[in-house]
Amino acid sequence: MERVDHLAHERNKSEFDVDAMKIVWAGSPHAFELSDRISKLVASDPGFRKDNRTMLSRKDLFKNTLRKAAYAWKTIVDLHLSEEEAAKLRFYVDEPAYTDLHWGMFVPAIKGQGTDEQQQKWLPLAYKMQIIGCYAQTELGHGSNVQGLETTATFDPQTDEFIIHSPTLTSSKWWPGGLGKVATHAIAYARLIVGGRDYGVNGFIVQLRSLEDHSPLPGITVGDIGMKFGNGAYNTMDNGVLQFDHVRIPRDQMLMRVSQVTREGKYKQSDVPRQLVYGTMVYVRQTIVADASCALSRAVCIATRYSAVRRQFGSQNGGPETQVIDYKTQQSRLFPLLASAYAFRFIGEWLKWLYTDVTQRLQANDFSTLPEAHACTAGLKSLTTTATADGIEECRKLCGGHGYLCSSGLPELFAVYVPACTYEGDNTVLLLQVARFLMKTVSQLGVKKPVGTIGYMTRVDHLMQCRCGVQRAEDWLNPSALLEAFEARAARMSVACAQNLSNFDNPEEGFAELSADLVEAAVAHCQLIIVSKFIEKLQQEIPGKGVKQQLEVLCNIYTLFLLHKHQGDFLSTGCITPKHASLANDQLRSLYSQVRPNAIALVDAFNYTDHFLGSILGCYDGNVYPKLYEAAWEDPLNDSVVPDGYHQYIRPLLKQQIRTARL
Numbered sequence: 001m002e003r004v005d006h007l008a009h010e011r012n013k014s015e016f017d018v019d020a021m022k023i024v025w026a027g028s029p030h031a032f033e034l035s036d037r038i039s040k041l042v043a044s045d046p047g048f049r050k051d052n053r054t055m056l057s058r059k060d061l062f063k064n065t066l067r068k069a070a071y072a073w074k075t076i077v078d079l080h081l082s083e084e085e086a087a088k089l090r091f092y093v094d095e096p097a098y099t100d101l102h103w104g105m106f107v108p109a110i111k112g113q114g115t116d117e118q119q120q121k122w123l124p125l126a127y128k129m130q131i132i133g134c135y136a137q138t139e140l141g142h143g144s145n146v147q148g149l150e151t152t153a154t155f156d157p158q159t160d161e162f163i164i165h166s167p168t169l170t171s172s173k174w175w176p177g178g179l180g181k182v183a184t185h186a187i188a189y190a191r192l193i194v195g196g197r198d199y200g201v202n203g204f205i206v207q208l209r210s211l212e213d214h215s216p217l218p219g220i221t222v223g224d225i226g227m228k229f230g231n232g233a234y235n236t237m238d239n240g241v242l243q244f245d246h247v248r249i250p251r252d253q254m255l256m257r258v259s260q261v262t263r264e265g266k267y268k269q270s271d272v273p274r275q276l277v278y279g280t281m282v283y284v285r286q287t288i289v290a291d292a293s294c295a296l297s298r299a300v301c302i303a304t305r306y307s308a309v310r311r312q313f314g315s316q317n318g319g320p321e322t323q324v325i326d327y328k329t330q331q332s333r334l335f336p337l338l339a340s341a342y343a344f345r346f347i348g349e350w351l352k353w354l355y356t357d358v359t360q361r362l363q364a365n366d367f368s369t370l371p372e373a374h375a376c377t378a379g380l381k382s383l384t385t386t387a388t389a390d391g392i393e394e395c396r397k398l399c400g401g402h403g404y405l406c407s408s409g410l411p412e413l414f415a416v417y418v419p420a421c422t423y424e425g426d427n428t429v430l431l432l433q434v435a436r437f438l439m440k441t442v443s444q445l446g447v448k449k450p451v452g453t454i455g456y457m458t459r460v461d462h463l464m465q466c467r468c469g470v471q472r473a474e475d476w477l478n479p480s481a482l483l484e485a486f487e488a489r490a491a492r493m494s495v496a497c498a499q500n501l502s503n504f505d506n507p508e509e510g511f512a513e514l515s516a517d518l519v520e521a522a523v524a525h526c527q528l529i530i531v532s533k534f535i536e537k538l539q540q541e542i543p544g545k546g547v548k549q550q551l552e553v554l555c556n557i558y559t560l561f562l563l564h565k566h567q568g569d570f571l572s573t574g575c576i577t578p579k580h581a582s583l584a585n586d587q588l589r590s591l592y593s594q595v596r597p598n599a600i601a602l603v604d605a606f607n608y609t610d611h612f613l614g615s616i617l618g619c620y621d622g623n624v625y626p627k628l629y630e631a632a633w634e635d636p637l638n639d640s641v642v643p644d645g646y647h648q649y650i651r652p653l654l655k656q657q658i659r660t661a662r663l
């Protein structure tokens, strides 16, 4: 049967080269080819079907995930996929699994915190999946406060071993993914105790389960922590609980890049900063930022395609009703999210560069950029995950009632994504880290020259008093005007916090009291980073007809939308006047009209297969209604016309004979 493209008229309207935009989105021709090939491979393989996930019981769901993970591994081995191809394959399989933590945290923790010998011993086993690892840091009583962890690792010089122990209920490890039912090993974080002295938290490689029959080793109590938010969703993951009862491990299973314990029981600190114990979190926060654009673009693709298909009101003389994408309110909710998806794509790319740079510097014993890398990864993780989680939910609402159906793909996407606001650092806690970095920067102005993402602070005197030069709406398209407004707002908010802090005798008390303002200053700083990197990206040559122009429109939408949303900050700090705010709003409306004819092509540029999108509302051909209708009949509840339970619970009701005065 011939397939009709219900969105063809939309695709014909586009004013730019979609294939060239696909390459910009992917990052390079190589990245595009890789992504395109692997996504099609996964989509065409029935072994990776995922349309029944929300209907399965937890046990069936979990077993199905185990099957898929094993099948993915077999595919990787059989096809001799490279590391890069294998990672893409896992991404397109699109099912949270223990493998995320094995490859995403266990392996990086050994690479980042293990000595050369430890890497040589453990990495080959992990690469071949002869051991499966997880990252066991969080405990029942402490997640954010890593220094408050209670698990102990006490050195026993008699046997040259550490004794890993959970002294209290609250010291039980709680949350690690992959731990509950699968991992054979953990990087467990514990307080290092040597000669009766507490040297703080360190990582240890601990075997949890037998490699023969998978039973927990002596002294290990381990299990799953139970159902989480949403059907399907993150319940494919076995987040676990773990208690140690005096478990002994050899001394060389302490990760010893940052500090060491000798055979004689001497504690030694390397000349690398102690904060490198937190290095895996910096790495994963960076990957989470890169991943945010994937989740947001997916939701935006669904909502944009469906908004072009859906019609409500406005029929003239029996003609077609209005496509909901043509309503200005729909555009003002949807297009900033489309622009954010692109903005997050580019900030993810930049953060990857920053992370690579800091890693190379660390290898050369240059630790100078570590605080900035920590602040950037923490702040951008917080900003992008909050905006993405909120954005997915907004996309659900943009799809009206049908967005609430699991077959829209949006409920599951939201349920899988929303814990990103919590894991790898609660988003507020992370913004407070950024605020500390900003306050330190302001307090050292004149002593230490701010560089990198805080380089704008060198012009603090100018930024504290500059006036916005915008006179007409179009002036807001000038990148310098936009940048200066964002820099001035960030600088003024930080300086105001620093001044207020100086009124407190005890700085920590002041920090706690002013923490809500500090979080807002941190948000302003992080938004400035995203805006400035988007603008920088557009200063490069970007090939393809009309591609750069579309990206300029999106960059302006992203920036002016933020200015509109946070106009309270801009007005109260005197960076702009109400007139400037009103002109920005006029310009924003004009930009929405410019993006409208290109909206479908801009989401096509994500190059998502229907399999990956997992959404009837977002399907490429826009043939939504027949697919929704068919899918309804496939629900197990429709297996029989008369439901199970009719004879027990419905018929007796209908047949009851109640004699009361009223009836």
Ligand SMILES: CC/C=C\C/C=C\C/C=C\C/C=C\C/C=C\CCCC(=O)SCCNC(=O)CCNC(=O)[C@H](O)C(C)(C)COP(=O)(O)OP(=O)(O)OC[C@H]1O[C@@H](n2cnc3c(N)ncnc32)[C@H](O)[C@@H]1OP(=O)(O)O
Pocket (backbone or CB within 6 Å): 100, 101, 103, 104, 105, 135, 137, 138, 143, 144, 145, 146, 147, 177, 275, 276, 278, 279, 281, 282, 284, 287, 288, 291, 370, 371, 374, 422, 423, 424, 425, 426, 429, 430, 433, 436
């Ligand atoms: C897993 C990935 C899989 C696949 C990859 C593919 C895609 C990825 C996309 C998605 C991921 C998908 C699935 C993953 C799912 C779940 C994984 C979740 C895993 C976890 O959650 S692991 C547990 C994470 N836990 C946390 O994040 C805890 C948060 N808390 C902290 O980080 C810290 O405790 C703190 C920073 C909040 C405070 O610590 P502190 O009290 O010790 O610090 P101080 O405030 O006193 O600071 C001291 C000093 O150190 C500096 N600092 C702090 N942290 C760091 C750091 N990380 N790096 C460098 N420096 C750091 C701080 O600035 C201070 O410096 P100063 O100069 O002294 O001021």
Ligand SMILES: Cc1cc2nc3c(=O)[nH]c(=O)nc-3n(C[C@H](O)[C@H](O)[C@H](O)COP(=O)(O)OP(=O)(O)OC[C@H]3O[C@@H](n4cnc5c(N)ncnc54)[C@H](O)[C@@H]3O)c2cc1C
Pocket (backbone or CB within 6 Å): 101, 135, 136, 137, 138, 141, 142, 143, 144, 145, 174, 175, 176, 177, 234, 239, 419, 422, 423, 424, 425, 426, 427, 428, 429, 432
């Ligand atoms: C799905 C999922 C997967 C996870 N996977 C892993 C894993 O693989 N390995 C692992 O080790 N951990 C994992 N975690 C745990 C995760 O890292 C922690 O939950 C996270 O770091 C937050 O810590 P918490 O739960 O202690 O939150 P809390 O710190 O208890 O936060 C509760 C509230 O207190 C606020 N708060 C806390 N401290 C402050 C402060 N100083 N100032 C102001 N407000 C504050 C927070 O903003 C929040 O609103 C996972 C969690 C989830 C949800």
